[in-house]
Amino acid sequence: MSRPSRRFRLVPTLIAAALLGQAASPAAAAPAAPGDLLSAAPYRASWVPSRAAQAYKLHYRTPDHRGQLAEGTGLLYLPAGAPPLGGWPVVSWAHGTQGIADRCAPSVSGPYQPERDGRFLDQFLAQGYAVVAADYQGLGSPGNHAYLHVRTAARNAIDLVKASRNYLGTTALSPRWVSVGHSQGGAAALTAGHLAASHGGPSLQYRGSFTTGTPTAVELTALVMKPDNRAPNPGAVNAYHAYLLDGLLQVAPQIDRVLSDAGRARVALARQQCLGELAATLDGADTGSMFNAPLTQVPGIWTVLHDYLGVPRKGFRQPLMLGHGSEDRDVPYLTTLLYAAGLTLRGEPVAFRRYPVDHRGTLDAAAADGLAFVRARLGDGRFNETAEAAGLERLLDEAP
Numbered sequence: 001m002s003r004p005s006r007r008f009r010l011v012p013t014l015i016a017a018a019l020l021g022q023a024a025s026p027a028a029a030a031p032a033a034p035g036d037l038l039s040a041a042p043y044r045a046s047w048v049p050s051r052a053a054q055a056y057k058l059h060y061r062t063p064d065h066r067g068q069l070a071e072g073t074g075l076l077y078l079p080a081g082a083p084p085l086g087g088w089p090v091v092s093w094a095h096g097t098q099g100i101a102d103r104c105a106p107s108v109s110g111p112y113q114p115e116r117d118g119r120f121l122d123q124f125l126a127q128g129y130a131v132v133a134a135d136y137q138g139l140g141s142p143g144n145h146a147y148l149h150v151r152t153a154a155r156n157a158i159d160l161v162k163a164s165r166n167y168l169g170t171t172a173l174s175p176r177w178v179s180v181g182h183s184q185g186g187a188a189a190l191t192a193g194h195l196a197a198s199h200g201g202p203s204l205q206y207r208g209s210f211t212t213g214t215p216t217a218v219e220l221t222a223l224v225m226k227p228d229n230r231a232p233n234p235g236a237v238n239a240y241h242a243y244l245l246d247g248l249l250q251v252a253p254q255i256d257r258v259l260s261d262a263g264r265a266r267v268a269l270a271r272q273q274c275l276g277e278l279a280a281t282l283d284g285a286d287t288g289s290m291f292n293a294p295l296t297q298v299p300g301i302w303t304v305l306h307d308y309l310g311v312p313r314k315g316f317r318q319p320l321m322l323g324h325g326s327e328d329r330d331v332p333y334l335t336t337l338l339y340a341a342g343l344t345l346r347g348e349p350v351a352f353r354r355y356p357v358d359h360r361g362t363l364d365a366a367a368a369d370g371l372a373f374v375r376a377r378l379g380d381g382r383f384n385e386t387a388e389a390a391g392l393e394r395l396l397d398e399a400p
Contacts (some may be wrong), residue, residue: 057369094185105140186214263290
């Protein structure tokens with residue numbers, strides 16, 4: 001990465017000095033709040049996007065899955081040059097499944113697919129946007145990561161925008177921001193948009209969300225979590241199931257009663273292995289051997305699942321664009337298409353794009369649409385709801 005100019009390198013130093021000066025005075029101390037900056041340091045790694053002229057790792061305050069203020073970590077990437085008048089607009093990137101162990105955090109071991117993710121983020125940096133990338137609370141930070149707990153990851157993504165502005169100052173980073181995410185991060189980015197007004201506060205100006213491979217009906221996974229489901233699965237699917245069960249056990253320990261010894265052993269393994277390793281370990285295994293009774297027999301399980309996994313279905317104030325691969329076997333295409341159709345029927349501002357690729361290939365396939373959407377939302381582009389609804393209707397007509 002290129003060295004920052006002397007003028008810009010002074011900005012974090014001056015801000016840090018000001019913060020320390022405030023902290024030295026008990027009368028000036030404010031209550032801890034989401035987005036508070038705890039520490040920041042320059043960051044170097046082989047997976048930093050090539051267009052990032054500067055990179056920092058931030059520790060900041062953000063809620064955990066119980067709603068309690070905790071510590072999170074994330075990365076801040078800056079484009080080349082000095083910030084424009086009003087500051088760099090911000091893209092808050094929400095990553096896909098990595099694992100649940102601390103060593104699986106993107107800031108620790110890098111993205112699961114560093115070249116693909118780097119290409120995707122580079123296009124935003126090349127346009128003069130700053131990029132923030134939350135690890136998600138409990139992933140590389142104290143506590144346990146609650147996999148697919150969408151509200152937590154969404155708030156982590158919002159709070160990293162706030163922490164980054166606290167670090168660099170409001171003249172360096174614009175209040176205008178968008179959320180962008182893939183897979184696990186797709187649900188997080190979508191939900192971040194829904195929570196932006198209430199959790200982001202008046203200091204931020206949320207403008208829209210672009211997501212790919214977005215899981216919108218994970219609750220239905222409960223229907224296959226039963227002892228007689230002995231069909232072999234791809235390793236990634238088995239890994240997702242094990243990570244999800246670990247998270248659900250954190251909020252509903254009674255789920256343990258339907259797990260078999262093999263199921264408990266698989267969850268324990270999931271707490272140690274990141275996605276690539278766990279998928280290889282579990283390739284060809286089945287779901288049923290994890291259970292001695294159907295998950296649906298746990299009292300109140302549907303309420304638990306909806307509260308833990310449910311994505312918003314109305315109340316979006318800014319446009320969304322969802323991209324999905326028609327060959328996706330990890331997150332079925334039809335579930336997200338129907339989710340988008342439901343939003344349209346409720347009058348929500350949503351666009352949907354289909355690509356003839358699988359889950360892993362969707363991010364590359366959707367990159368150009370994502371950039372166009374983000375540029376329009378961070379600029380003065382208009383969102384044509386009528387045209388988008390007509391396009392979605394055509395995709396519904398073509399669906400199998």
